[in-house]
Amino acid sequence: MGDSHSGPIPALDKADRSELLRALESSLGSSFSSDPLLPNPNPLIIVISGPSGVGKDAVINKLREAREGLHFVVTATSRAKRAGEVDGKDYYFVTKEEFLSMVERDELLEYALVYGDYKGIPKQQIRDFMGKGFDIVLRVDIQGAQTLRRILGKSAVFIFVVAENEMTMVERLIDRKTESVESLLVRIATAREEVKHVNKFDYVVVNAKGKLENAVKLVDSIIDAEKAKVWQRNAVI
Numbered sequence: 001m002g003d004s005h006s007g008p009i010p011a012l013d014k015a016d017r018s019e020l021l022r023a024l025e026s027s028l029g030s031s032f033s034s035d036p037l038l039p040n041p042n043p044l045i046i047v048i049s050g051p052s053g054v055g056k057d058a059v060i061n062k063l064r065e066a067r068e069g070l071h072f073v074v075t076a077t078s079r080a081k082r083a084g085e086v087d088g089k090d091y092y093f094v095t096k097e098e099f100l101s102m103v104e105r106d107e108l109l110e111y112a113l114v115y116g117d118y119k120g121i122p123k124q125q126i127r128d129f130m131g132k133g134f135d136i137v138l139r140v141d142i143q144g145a146q147t148l149r150r151i152l153g154k155s156a157v158f159i160f161v162v163a164e165n166e167m168t169m170v171e172r173l174i175d176r177k178t179e180s181v182e183s184l185l186v187r188i189a190t191a192r193e194e195v196k197h198v199n200k201f202d203y204v205v206v207n208a209k210g211k212l213e214n215a216v217k218l219v220d221s222i223i224d225a226e227k228a229k230v231w232q233r234n235a236v237i
């Protein structure tokens with residue numbers, strides 16, 4: 001502010017706003033800044049987990065439509081592609097050999113053998129998108145969430161998605177028509193154990209039958225609240 005205003009501050013009802021601003025600045029001895037008062041919130045890593053069939057993918061797919069600025073990490077897997085799945089979008093489909101060489105090159109944040117197939121999270125993808133200011137969404141099973149908690153600690157947000165009851169969860173798995181009877185039995189038995197791990201998460205989201213929108217809204221609000229935290233999480237991969 002070049003022209004110093006040393007005179008009295010004009011009456012609020014007489015002066016126009018810019019005149020008043022200049023007078024206030026001059027009286028305070030410094031100009032008002034339009035820079036943000038506080039730094040932008042840190043990019044978040046949001047881990048979404050829960051037993052098989054609770055609707056993790058359904059929640060994530062809706063969240064994709066509901067919220068901008070999120071990057072949904074594409075997991076690498078050695079499992080066969082299901083009907084309708086697209087390489088590079090749903091998963092990176094690789095052979096077991098390719099997967100193991102990624103492990104050897106330390107390219108994965110976390111990996112595991114799940115129901116006989118490898119699944120892992122490529123580190124570089126997370127770094128790239130966090131660098132661009134995106135919040136990162138990871139979709140992992142409970143085992144993966146536990147490993148990520150060990151690696152990331154409190155630097156990431158962990159959300160546990162559940163169905164409202166066991167019956168609903170099993171019905172969803174049956175209706176999805178992707179599982180054999182054997183795999184259904186394994187998934188159900190595993191889910192019963194997995195629900196006990198909820199206390200290791202930061203938030204729980206109930207995805208009740210026909211209420212997918214509510215579950216998505218809650219996840220959206222959790223992210224908003226996390227972005228508004230005074231003490232920000234600070235994830236480094």
Ligand SMILES: Nc1ncnc2c1ncn2[C@@H]1O[C@H](COP(=O)(O)OP(=O)(O)OP(=O)(O)O)[C@@H](O)[C@H]1O
Pocket residue numbers: 050051052053054055056057058059172173175176207208209210211212
């Ligand atoms: N709130 C809901 N109400 C009714 N059906 C739902 C709801 N949420 C998800 N579903 C349906 O339940 C089935 C299982 O959901 P989804 O595939 O998203 O589960 P998932 O947790 O990702 O399972 P997995 O871990 O086995 O991949 C899908 O057919 C999905 O459309």
